[in-house]
Amino acid sequence: MKGIRQLAEHLDISIGTVSRALNGKPDVNEETRRRVLAAAEELGYVANQSGRSLRQGETKVIGLMIESSTEAVENADNFFIGVTSGLQSVFARHKLDLVMLPCPSDEDPHEYLKRIVARRIVDAMIISNMQRIDRRIDLLSRAKIPFIAVGRSLSPGNFPWIDLDFEGVADRAVERLVARGHRRIAITAPSSEVNLGYVFLESYRRALERRGIAFDPSLVIRVKSSEHGGYQAAHELLVLKERPTAVILIYELMAIGLYRRLMESGVMPGRDLAVIGFRDAPRARFLQPSLSCFRMSLYDLGIALGRTLLANMPAYRQFYPDDGRNVVWPLELVPGESDAFDPGTGEKEFEPERLSFDDRTVEF
């Protein structure tokens, strides 16, 4: 089966009628529609997207830009594939397809996006990994391509975004640690210009301030946002002259590297150092002792992103009258054992289970 013309000839009707039948237009005889649908199904006809797009001026495709730099990939930890399901469940209602657009690591993200946008491959974009100043916002605004950003940016202009509640995370983490008596609380921060690093650090600083604790720049450990960065962060903590009694991590995977480096030095998270992680990545769930961290539903975030994006597209706005913009997405604390260390007594508050390899419960 080639095109609509062949299908029309096969049915001995005009292509216009075939098109109308296929697209559910009301002014088609039901019997005709039935025949058309049956023939299309039988012959496996599906409209060529280029033809449709050219005529309609829209592609029915929405792009999710993914940075494939090593660091971004490490961080992602399936963040995007998780969000994807939620996005698709929204888009499916409107027969919109989602494609993930990986920016080659040797190409400038701005140039890549420019090319994709100019070629009109997609009707709208979802961008993430927002930088402190992110020129992509200006690019998309000028090109009048609807978009939504996963994350805020200092770049001027109003634009729709949804960001994680870094303020809430930092505040609750500090609150929890201070309640246990911690005063020297370190924090990790990304070494790049990614905006969330600034937001998180500023939130941490304010959380300390609210509790009358002076901000100490030496307790801000700048490392790559990766497992290896976590390893490095632990190393830097261990060599600090005045060591902190607690550390708050950014990025889900840092905890794994941090644990490893600490344990190499015989420092046990939750016993010798309180650790609070960020998002509970699937990988991190297997850490021992269990990590106190924050949880969110990637699926629900995907739905919110999808709805907010569509609410910003003229053709779909009507379906999402209540979906505005600029949501701060809450995360829920998942208490674990990693922050049980009490700096006052120098002891942990409770005995984490199954810590020692000698605590055998099955004879082998």
Place this chain on the structure above:
Amino acid sequence: MKGIRQLAEHLDISIGTVSRALNGKPDVNEETRRRVLAAAEELGYVANQSGRSLRQGETKVIGLMIESSTEAVENADNFFIGVTSGLQSVFARHKLDLVMLPCPSDEDPHEYLKRIVARRIVDAMIISNMQRIDRRIDLLSRAKIPFIAVGRSLSPGNFPWIDLDFEGVADRAVERLVARGHRRIAITAPSSEVNLGYVFLESYRRALERRGIAFDPSLVIRVKSSEHGGYQAAHELLVLKERPTAVILIYELMAIGLYRRLMESGVMPGRDLAVIGFRDAPRARFLQPSLSCFRMSLYDLGIALGRTLLANMPAYRQFYPDDGRNVVWPLELVPGESDAFDPGTGEKEFEPERLSFDDRTVEF
């Protein structure tokens, strides 16, 4: 800037000449070309892809289908993002763009692919997660869409694929373990119909046979190919009446869950049970004791996939005369500490470093 017409009017020449200049056709005055290129750059003109595709009958887009079922996602562990870089480096030479097409988890992968193919969104496909019988092969062959599969399948017909060397992995793992005196060697296998499970299991069976060891079905542990599956696998190993002394894992992330469950029972990999893992996932690198496993370059695999795919596309075949099909991709053994256990003496061969939390090297 809208279309080529506006650009042509601005330059006061015909759209045909603009098109030829932009597309590097030889029959264009160099001065004219220079002017066209400059104006396009200045006005930010890029050809509308739908127009091109419709006229040329090709989209210059290659799709990488991704299954977003929970299990597939868990397994992926950034496998695809790793391969993506290699693919893009090949495609970039031909101005081909790569898009990742995530199949919604509630949609049948076959139907999804059918829709994508029929809509002519891509010129060629890369498919993976091959099933024992995989109807997508037939679908793509019939539709005459060039494709390459990451993985073999029993489905009939010749088709290009590249698969990992499961035979080599199984054989070297068994060889290594047998050399250390193991006779009861368990293996994990996926509980699904994914073809690599069958290939791996058969390879393991033959590897045992070559060394005169009887195949024992009770030593085949069927679990989900995920961290949690690894956890379950360890559990099943622990309750076996006649316990194995070694286990070979499939899928990169299983090791993490397996380690956890073993340690909960005081069973130390490398000391009480020999463990050999599959691919050295970034996550698994942080395991203690270090995992003996197999390594490969995802980037190089991506390049090979890209070249082999293009060698199967009429328009690009000429550039890749030497790239055939059906490569079995080798993996390299990375010896670790996890298979140091000697079943004869019941002792490990060497003391894995930094195993005990009491082996402190830094005072805290």
Place this chain on the structure above:
DNA sequence: CTGAAAGCGCTTACAG
């Protein structure tokens, strides 16, 4: 309810 025709933005024989 249906058909004939225009036209979306391109590329490419073809004529000059």
Place this chain on the structure above:
DNA sequence: CTGAAAGCGCTTACAG
């Protein structure tokens, strides 16, 4: 070397 024109496969006013 350039321009005018055809046509890729659709959808959609428009006429009947």
